[in-house]
Amino acid sequence: MxxxxxxxxxxxxxxxxxxxxxxxxxxxxxxxxxxxxxxxxxxxxxxxxxxxxxxxxxxxxxxxxTTPTDTPAENTTDGACAFKENPAEQSDKSPGMPEDPAETPNTGTVAVTLKTSQGDIPITLDRAKAPCTVQSIEHLVTSKFFDGTTCHRLTTSEGLKVLQCGDPKGDGTGGPGYTIPDELPTDLKPAAVGQGAVTYPRGTLAMANAGPSTGGSQFFLVYGDSTLPPNYTVFGSVGAPGLATIDKIAKGGLTPGPNGPQDGTPKLPVEIETAAVQ
Known part of the structure; x- marks a missing residue:
């Protein structure tokens, strides 16, 4: 134990x-x-x-x-404007990308005449307002991109009086095969109605778009003060002779489209026969 x-x-x-x-x-x-x-x-x-x-x-x-969609592709040019390819709009009429220098010219003007089936519409492109947009539009003009295209849309409402042009398809869905950056206006006067809206005055030349930085070749010419959000690049002006031609087109009336009785196709067919730098 x-x-x-x-x-x-x-x-x-x-x-x-x-x-x-x-x-x-x-x-x-x-x-x-x-x-x-x-x-x-x-x-x-x-x-x-x-x-x-x-x-x-x-x-x-x-x-x-990447599947082509309405969203621009990520391919860009190397310069200051960084234009983006948009494969969804590529066509036989696509002119290729504009030159895109490191320093885009931002002074001076470019005189262009749109010779249409209803009369001439002289316009002035203003580099100081939108240098990248003017760089692109001048490229499209000299490439003869606008020749043979139609002004497919006319609006006649009290707050929106514009003639829209520049679509190679003629139905509001076409473009040049690339997009340009927005250069939005900061000097337009606030509109009397519409919160956040501004007045695009008669004689304004501005870019159409389908959202931020989707502008391509479609533009609109304002023939009567119009109330819009400040979402459209202003890149020039329409002088008195051009406004006289647009007034004639507006008086001819329109064929209403899906957006209502005051938005549709001009009854007087408007074809841009040639567009040329003067």
Whole structure:
């Protein structure tokens, strides 16, 4: 039968073994905790690197599998204007991209005459108002892009009096195969009605669009003060001789379209026979 001393020694050895096992388990937990932390840090650093350097915007799959839509493609020119290709509008009439220098000319004017089936419409492009837009429109004019196109839309309501032109399809859906950046006006007077609206005065030459930075070749000529949001680039003006021609077209009336009885196709057909820089 073991003595009291032997029992104490046995109990002591048992306690020492228990303490040793606990210490070993604690050591393993610390090792696992450090390992997991290191793995998490490495994963986080790798994720940040991927997002910064190899993210979806730059991946080959993201850039090479784009389905043509109304949204412009990401291909751009290298200059100050960064014109964007728009594959959805590519056609046999597309003139290619405009020149895009590092410093777009922003002074001076360009005189253009739209010779139409209803009479001449002289217009003046103003580089100071919208240098990138003028750069593009001059390119389209010299490329003969507008020749043989129609002015497909006329509006005659009290708050909107415009003639819209520049669509190679003639139905409001066409363009040159690229888009230009917005150069929105900041000097138009607030309109008396319409929160946030401004007045585009008679004689204004402005770009049509389908949303931010979607302008292409379609433009509108304002023949009566019009109330609109300041979302349309103003790039020039229409002089008295041109306004006289547009007034005649407006008096001829329109064939209503889906937007109501005061918005449709001019009854007097308006074809831009030639557009030329003077």
């Amino acid at each position: 073991p003595s009291n001393e032997q029992r104490r020694q046995a109990a002591k050895r048992k306690l020492e073994r228990q303490l040793a096992r606990r210490a070993e388990r604690a050591k393993r937990r610390r090792i696992w905790g450090v390992s997991i932390t290191v793995v998490a840090v490495v994963a986080a650093v790798g994720l940040v690197y991927w997002l910064v350097n190899l993210g979806p915007g730059d991946s080959e799959a993201a850039t090479n599998n």
